[in-house]
Amino acid sequence: MYWRVKEGHEGKFNIGDGFPTFASYGDLCVYGTPVLEYPDLVKVAFHGGDTCDPDKRKWGPGVKVDKLKEWVEERLGGMVDSSEAVVKQSCMYSMTADEDFVIDYLGGEFGKDVVVGGGFSGHGFKMAPVIGRILTQLVVDGEASGVDLKHFRIGRFNTTTSN
Structure with missing residues (x-):
């Protein structure tokens, strides 16, 4: 999910200004990347999901959207609009049994x-x-x-x- 950076805070989330790619482990496994793909949108997403058949997968915003909104509000100190993600993309990836390469x-x-x-x-x-x-x-x-x-x-x- 990509969230709008609030006015006046745009430069704080850019890759060139030192905002990192990050992961946060807790009740949710959340990860994010700096503003890069979409102007003034920072990627903050939930890592995880259900096992699925690639031919029968559900398309949509994914799971735990409300919890992710709370995470954005708590961690990004009101600098990012947490009311709704601007872009929602469901992704699918292969997983090894231990989630490592x-x-x-x-x-x-x-x-x-x-x-x-x-x-x-x-x-x-x-x-x-x-x-x-x-x-x-x-x-x-x-x-x-x-x-x-x-x-x-x-x-x-x-x-x-x-x-």
Whole structure:
């Protein structure tokens, strides 16, 4: 959801003025990005939702809209109009069981010939530059320098063998 920045506060939410991409964990998992896509609209949205069939998904503003309005009012100190989001977009993304990335070689008969990067669970965009660097290094160099990728192995979901 994109919320209108109130008059007189427009510059406080711009990427060039230091407003960050953020996540807030509590009763709601809320995330946001600076004014970027739409003039004077800051993105503040709810991360989460129900499992759905992509061919039968519901289109609409999503869930917990009233709670998100309260969050905007409480956290953004009246600098953003919390009465109603100006733009409402429902999004859908893939989730891994632990909501974390898969960065690994496909393995098996493919060995190290196929690099896999996926399952970004809705938050991969925030990490795009470093993920791109890591995937490039895996493809070109056969390893990612200075990064321990054990946590991101595809085998972590296999309960019959150890990682």
